[in-house]
Amino acid sequence: MWEGAKIRLVPMCVEKHCDNYVEWMNGDGVGDWMIMSELPTTWHEMKVWLEKRGSIKNEARFAIETLDGRHVGSASLQQIDWFNRTAISGLFIGPTAERGKGYGLDAAMVRSKYAFEVLGLRMIYSEVLADNVAIISLLEKIGYKKCGCKPAFIWKRGEFKDVTILALSKEDWESTGCAG
Numbered sequence: 438m439w440e441g442a443k444i445r446l447v448p449m450c451v452e453k454h455c456d457n458y459v460e461w462m463n464g465d466g467v468g469d470w471m472i473m474s475e476l477p478t479t480w481h482e483m484k485v486w487l488e489k490r491g492s493i494k495n496e497a498r499f500a501i502e503t504l505d506g507r508h509v510g511s512a513s514l515q516q517i518d519w520f521n522r523t524a525i526s527g528l529f530i531g532p533t534a535e536r537g538k539g540y541g542l543d544a545a546m547v548r549s550k551y552a553f554e555v556l557g558l559r560m561i562y563s564e565v566l567a568d569n570v571a572i573i574s575l576l577e578k579i580g581y582k583k584c585g586c587k588p589a590f591i592w593k594r595g596e597f598k599d600v601t602i603l604a605l606s607k608e609d610w611e612s613t614g615c616a617g
């Protein structure tokens with residue numbers, strides 16, 4: 438269990454998290470911004486997906502819970518490349534009412550600490566819709582730097598949208614003071 442000032446990162450499980458993920462992934466608040474297919478996610482599909490997570494050894498996916506145990510989102514390190522020591526990071530806060538309370542920032546800070554200090558990674562990347570000012574601002578706050586663009590990369594809500602790539606090196610993370 439990985440804990441920050443406001444949240445903790447816990448392993449995902451079907452019993453506690455499946456219903457919420459199905460609701461959030463299919464809702465506009467999260468679905469509008471995710472770099473994933475426009476197809477709806479069924480409960481069964483999500484259950485099977487969650488059950489598989491434990492056996493996949495190149496990713497670390499967590500549910501985000503508040504310190505009093507409410508499930509509010511998800512934070513991940515995916516496509517971990519153990520040879521080059523890199524990963525792709527993902528993050529969302531599901532319920533609209535839980536956004537803007539500092540949970541996303543705290544989760545991203547705990548995730549970075551886990552990536553660099555526990556997994557021994559060297560660099561983490563994030564790929565986000567170019568017009569997602571909230572996540573770009575959050576990531577830049579903890580040291581990520583924009584490093585590229587994939588023009589018209591994702592079909593999202595009726596148009597092809599640009600994707601911005603951001604990167605956080607261990608050195609940049611340490612220099613933000615987030616390393617503690």
Ligand SMILES: CC(C)(COP(=O)(O)OP(=O)(O)OC[C@H]1O[C@@H](n2cnc3c(N)ncnc32)[C@H](O)[C@@H]1OP(=O)(O)O)[C@@H](O)C(=O)NCCC(=O)NCCS
Pocket residue numbers: 466467470471472528529530531535536537538539540541542543565569570571572574575576578
């Ligand atoms: C983007 C997201 C992860 C931010 O998490 P959050 O808990 O709402 O954000 P926080 O309260 O921790 O805010 C941290 C910083 O993020 C930025 N931020 C958050 N919401 C913002 C908004 N609506 N507009 C601009 N910047 C915003 C700000 O820099 C903020 O710092 P500040 O409070 O000092 O201004 C969350 O709102 C979310 O999941 N949104 C929908 C899905 C999504 O976009 N996911 C990410 C891409 S898949």
